[in-house]
Structure formats: C-alpha cells, structure tokens
Amino acid sequence: MPGTVLLLAASPAGKGCLVDAASVLPVLAAVPPAVLSGTDTANVVELADPLEPQAVLTRLRAAAAATGPLTVFVAGQLQLDRRQRLPHLALARTTPATVRYTAFPWQWFREELRLRPAGSTTLLVDLHADAETWEWLRGRALDCGPGVAVHGRIAPPAGRRKVAAPTYMKAVATVLRSGGRPPVEQLHQMALARIAGDGEVGDLVLSGAGAGPFAGFAAGGPASVGGPAPVGGFAPAGGFAPAAPVPSLPGDLRARPPVPALNGTGPQAAPQGAPPAGPVPPAPATPSADPHAAITTAVQSGKHADADALAARWERAAADAHGTGSEEALHWTEVRADLAMFAGDAERSCRTWMAVADARLAAGQPADAPAVEAAVDRAHHQWGRIADATRARDLGPALAALRARVPGRREGALDHVHRQLRQLQTQS
Template structure:
C-alpha cells in the first residue's frame, strides 16, 4: 500500500481547525501504515503553499488536503480563495486560490485526493455565490468534505475539524463520507442555520466518467521564479477580478453583447500555460482580445478582460515587465472610457502594475536585455517606472506608494 500524504493549511481565522487534524497520528489520519503530514499555520506567502501543494500532488498514495479559515472571492463574482496570513494584494498574492486545488487534483488519478474544508464565508457575497452555484467548491477528481459557515458564524470555524480529529483518533482513516457525517453530527452542525455542509464525491465519478488526465510527463506546474521565465503556476485563469467590473455604464443591448469569456477558452489557456507553453497561451488570449477589439472596441468589457488575462498570464510566468505594462494599459483604457481615479477596477489595475514593477526590480529578469545587457534592462525598468509614476499621480494608491516609486527610480538611475 502506497504511503499517504497530508497537507494541512491553517489560513486566516482558522481557529485551530487544521491544528486539530495535525494532532492526529498520520496512520489514523491517512488510513495508511506510513505517511507524512505537513502543516502550514497562517502562512504569509501563497507561493510557499503552492509549492507544497505541487509536491504533495506527486505522492503515489492517498492525498489529503485540509484547508481551514476564511473563504473570499477574488472580486465580484470572482473565483474563491482561502485567505492566508497576508492582508494586501490580489488573491494570488495573499491567498490560496481554489483553482490551485483543482489543478493539483487534475494531475492525479480520480478518487485519490480528498479535500477537507472547515471554512467561513468572509462576506455575504461569498455565501450568495455559493447559493447560486453549489458546485463552486467542487474539485474535479477529488472528494470535498466539510463545512462552510456563513459570514456571521466565523467563530464556528474549527469545530468540524476538532470533531473529525476525535473520530479519526478513535476509528482511524482515511477520511471518507462516514467520518465526515459523524463529525458534522458530533459538532452539532447538521441542521444549524447558516452552515453549509459540503459532501461532494469526486466530480468525475458523479458524471460517470474518468477524470481528465494530462498527457505523458504532465505535472502540477511550478510556481514562477526568477530562474524559470517560462514556468507556469497553478492559477485561476478565469480572469482577473477587475475584468468583472466594466469601467463604463452600458445599455442593455451593449451589456448582452459583452458576454463573459467561455470556460472552455480559459481551460485551454491553462493547459498551455501548465505545459510551459507561455507563448501559445498568450497567442490564444491575444486572438480573443483582437476579436473583442473588432466587435466592441478597446473599451469594451470583453477587450479589457482579455487584456487583463494577458497581463495575468505574464505575471504567472514571471514576465513581470509585460505584466506591469498590461495592467497600466488596462488602467489607461478605463480612464479613457470615463472611469474615475477612484473606480475600484482602475485602482486595482494600477496596484497590480505597481506590484509587478516591484518584482521587475527584485528579480532582475524579464528577457529584455539587448546588446548592452544590464544597461538595457535597467533602462526598461526606469521607463516602466516613469509610466507607473504618472499613473500613480492620477490614481493615488496606498500611503507611501508614490514615494516608493520615486525612491526606486532614484536607485535605478544611480546604478
């Protein structure tokens, strides 16, 4: 019997949920004679959790992923993520996107992964989104078991995990529907108002087919690093949060013409990026953007969406300069369309550009070296920083943001 592996993530507001499960002996938790359990307690860096998830997905035996904490959405109607220890930035910078779990499961045999959730919706919007789409927390190929409390019941987080831990110590694992049902009953959550019980068997099994498997040599893609400009990250490619917030008011006829991008297109982009084919993924997004430009113009919601998807692809691949330029272009187009500097989508775009520009300076790689090598790269960094400074003049950010740009520009000019 192959050894099992447990990855437990205690996010913000977890109230000891993951810690309770971490106290269960690995053999009882995983139902295997041998196995390993790794716990992250309020991690600040999502990349660290993502790398651990990537490693965990390669285990040959049962994989148990436990996640406790606050559940949020990346923008109105956006993708769910679990808040981690950080407090600022986009979802991929401060939390664990749910799509990372789905991508990890997709690289494994159907039914070999179990995701245990002990979560609380951080806002009413999260609970409403779960009501509209009951499958929002599905993980293809994996069983998802646990509870999601309403936003006014965040103190209930952890109770399910404590009950589950007690049952596993008594009866042993692996975690399955029987232990889940017993934990829900023991914690008194079965009929409690404002608590959603999640009991989702592997999605592919419910559909009566095998889970899609990647081709030979496929794997959960690595997080971007300065030494891997073409590397992909397991990420939510359903589009950045601001894409759901058009900058201009549209008539009903215009609104109906700007339909959201199809899920199939996003899955195709992810497949290319996951395989390390960044250029192919960008080409696909660019084609969608050109079509949107022809039909709706540069300020249409569809065109802005695909522009921002391209920027996010660049970010995921570690192409920080390209990502920063994309987000600056998005902010400029939204301002041209009549959005004000305080518009959340405009501020979000400039904030993301600022973050990516930071990474340009820190990583020192963007594939922009010419005959003069580092001089060309530094010149490009300065030019991009000047454009960002102009954007910050029009769209103020957090306290000290403009001063940060001035300081970094001065350091770059004096190199």
C-alpha cells in the same frame, strides 16, 4: 506524490472574538499528515492565531507553490472591512475599525490558488460571521475560484458575549482520527451529520466548487451549494514583492469559463513588444472547449510565442463579444501578462498589467478595488525585474503616475518607484 497541508486557525483577541478557532489545532494535529492530505506522505504547516496578514500570505503562497495535492483547513471568523465591505478572515489584532489592515482578505485565497492545477486543491472551512457579515453573505459567494473544492460551514453569531467552538472542524478531525480518509465530499457530509446531531442549525453550508453562490440556510440538515487582491510588500533586498505567486510554470490557467468560440484561423496582432508568433494551435471549435489547457501545454513546452498568440485571439474574441473593458476580455489580458512573465519578458508583463489597471480604472472601478490594486502591484513587481536600465527608466514615469492613482495598501509603494527611478537616472 507528497501532499501539502496548511492548518490555519485565527480569531481576534479580546471581546471581538466569536469563536475559539485555535482550539481545533490540537485535534487536527493529532491526525497523521498523510490522512489529513489523503496522500501517502504530506508536509504540514500550522498557523495558530497569526498576528499579521502578510505572514499568512507568505505561508499560503509557499503552500500554493508546492507540487502535489494541497489541503487547507481554515477555522476562524469573517468580518467586513468598512471601506470596501469585503470579507476578511479576522486575525489576532483585528478590530472592527482595523479589518482592512489587520485581517486577511478572503480574495487572497483565490489569488494565491488561481494558478494551481484544477482539482488539486481543497479547502475545508469552519467559519463564524458577525451580524453584519452574516447579512452580507445572503446570496453572495465566498469565492475561492472554480478550480478549488470548498467544503464546510459558516455559522451566525453565537450570541452576545458567547464564544463559539469550531465544532464542524472538530467533527472533521474526529472522523479522520478514526483511521480512514473518506473522499472529501463524504468527509464533509459525515462532519455535518455529527454537528446536526448536536443541534447546530442555521448555518450556511459550502460543498463543491468554490465559485458558486450560497443556496441558503441549513435547518436541521445541510443545504449544499456549489477570492484582488493581495497587497505588495517590500522584499529584503529593496525590491517590490509581488502580490500574486510567481511559479516557474503556469499550472492550470483556468480562471473563468471560455468566451464563445473564435471565427477564423489567423492570430490577432500582438501588442508592441510581443514576441513574433509561430504556428498557432487551432482555435476551439465549440464554446465548451477550454483553451487554457492548450496554453499551459505550450508554455510547458517552451512555446511561449504560441501560447501568447492563442491567448491574444481569445482576448480579441472576448473584446468583440463583450467589450474591451469587460471582465471576459480583461481575463485574457491578465493571462497574457502572466504569459509574458513566464517567457521572461518583464517589460511586456509590466506594460500589460499597467494596461489592465488603466482599463479597470477607465471602466469606473475605484482605485482601491482589489483587481485594480493587484494589477498595479504586479506591474510594479515586474518593473523591478526589467534588466535593461534604459527600458526600465523609460517605463518608470508611467508606473509612477499609475502608482499615484493606485497607491495600494502598503505604505511607501510610490516612494519606492521614485527611489528606483533616481537610481536608474544615475546609471544613464
């Protein structure tokens, strides 16, 4: 099966630049695509100093939708936005005051990769952080999701008015150009050994699953350790583009460890509008069992009602164990919203995403929280896919009210809802 490779190198132009990220691309481009990917054949997409976060999002989304292994090479610098203080990959036009609008939010990596099969995705990163971000990173995770392997390093500022080089990524490219493709963990360790030999110390080192916290700083050797929300855009035809990928199949729905095992065997009641459930796969017998694989299998077999019924049972169990507004319960609500989308029930998907947003807001999450914005963006997108004009018109005012509270990062989202509502009124 062919692989996909995304080469992304980005850093601000001008005095805000910490690393000459694009300098690594010619070195990586000299490596055969199959070696970059570790597959027999591979497609390579290169992004050098992109200007717009939406352009990066489009390329990442396309890469994430491809079948087969995906390897993403990222070189650049991290900065925090001033409003939410979340890490972003700085792009060519990024300044400290415009991070929120001109940089690529790191959580978008998690969002776009969350539906890929576990074990099929690898990120190799060579990142530099400014002083503020470097301090923020202490004890925090640069989260890419539990199904994504992340290897690389994050370096502190190189010094005043000094532009660093992506030496870790160049070391990776040098190893790959030697003619072999070692396992990624071995490749990572070989690259670390090369830059340690050059006297580079004090970096945060990432190695393993993309969800663990940093263990600390490397001092002469590696210290091993272990993404919300994309904004919506407007499609050329006037529809609201989703923030998250919309694949034809769910792939692996794994996002968090499963909640404790369920008691009983009967399915919980589905929300209004859900399809009637058929025979439901039995609940896992142990807390370590993972229902996501069973749900994925059901969807791939066209048993959408079975998949939703099983997810509903886990949703109820999580709510009983942790509370209805808990992350554990909301995870399963989000899974059900995706399942409705896969089943072609845009109305139910829209209502469920709206319920997720309402629950997060009721729990005290701010309107500009990535998870809140993502839920509303997805509700907005699914609303635009409702074929029945009457149903869409009936649901529109509630979405408009939610949009008024959560406008999102893209200007014009609320106006888009109002325009669509006016069009729907003329169809009555």
